[in-house]
Amino acid sequence: MSGHLSLPATGCILTPATRMGAMALVSMRYLLLSIVLAFAVPAWAQQGALTVPRNLQQLTDRAAHIVRGNVVSARMERHPELGLPVLAVTLRVRETLKGPAQQTFIFRQYVWDVRDRMDAARYRKGDDVLLFMIAPSRYGLSSPAGMAQGRFRITRDGLGRELAVNGHGNAGLFEGVETQVAKDGVILTSASARLLQRPPRGPLEARELMGLVRDLAAGGR
Numbered sequence: 595m596s597g598h599l600s601l602p603a604t605g606c607i608l609t610p611a612t613r614m615g616a617m618a619l620v621s622m623r624y625l626l627l628s629i630v631l632a633f634a635v636p637a638w639a640q641q642g643a644l645t646v647p648r649n650l651q652q653l654t655d656r657a658a659h660i661v662r663g664n665v666v667s668a669r670m671e672r673h674p675e676l677g678l679p680v681l682a683v684t685l686r687v688r689e690t691l692k693g694p695a696q697q698t699f700i701f702r703q704y705v706w707d708v709r710d711r712m713d714a715a716r717y718r719k720g721d722d723v724l725l726f727m728i729a730p731s732r733y734g735l736s737s738p739a740g741m742a743q744g745r746f747r748i749t750r751d752g753l754g755r756e757l758a759v760n761g762h763g764n765a766g767l768f769e770g771v772e773t774q775v776a777k778d779g780v781i782l783t784s785a786s787a788r789l790l791q792r793p794p795r796g797p798l799e800a801r802e803l804m805g806l807v808r809d810l811a812a813g814g815r
Contacts, residue, residue, distance in 0.1 A: 647743075648739065649766060651771045651810055653726045653739045653740050653743060657726035658693055660811065662691070662723070662724045663689075665717050668682070673735070675733060676733060680702045680704050680705065680735065683703070688722075691807050701737075702734055723746060724800070724803075725746070745761055747760075759798070764795075768789075778813060781809070783809060785805055786806040789805075789806050
């Protein structure tokens with residue numbers, strides 16, 4: 595039929611006007627998908643996500659806030675403007691390594707993986723964490739730099755030592771840092787310099803790791 599498109603499977607006839615409406619609907623869906631993908635890029639630690647390896651210097655430079663604290667709450671909610679599922683996490687801050695000091699730190703992050711929505715991306719009340727947080731977007735959404743690489747859990751071992759490990763088991767955390775430090779003229783304490791000589795294999799002592807982060811943050815100002 596001239597000027598019409600017949601769809602036998604549904605029995606519907608699309609006129610030029612309805613075709614334009616359908617195209618507009620498709621365009622809107624692509625727009626919404628683009629928004630979702632835009633916020634998926636900086637999100638972290640979501641199951642199945644792929645990320646570019648980042649060392650500690652890069653994580654420190656990328657982060658606007660680096661804080662250690664205990665999780666007070668973690669809950670899913672809807673973004674008031676975008677309508678997307680976001681995770682709202684509140685920390686009681688113990689130490690601030692970069693950025694303005696504050697007693698409470700709150701961030702919201704888009705979560706696309708339904709499994710992470712079910713368990714609040716594995717944040718638990720009372721968890722001791724060290725987070726390298728990027729600056730919030732215009733919509734107030736943020737995430738740890740390098741995704742799982744910028745989120746460290748701090749626990750105590752049998753000897754009472756506080757140990758820190760990120761979502762990648764600290765793999766590649768120091769790779770290339772010495773070269774970057776020398777190039778940028780960053781001054782390290784003797785303890786930080788010694789730490790860089792030990793390629794991280796699993797958990798690191800939180801005290802030593804945080805000391806190195808302070809040095810790197812100070813050198814980047």
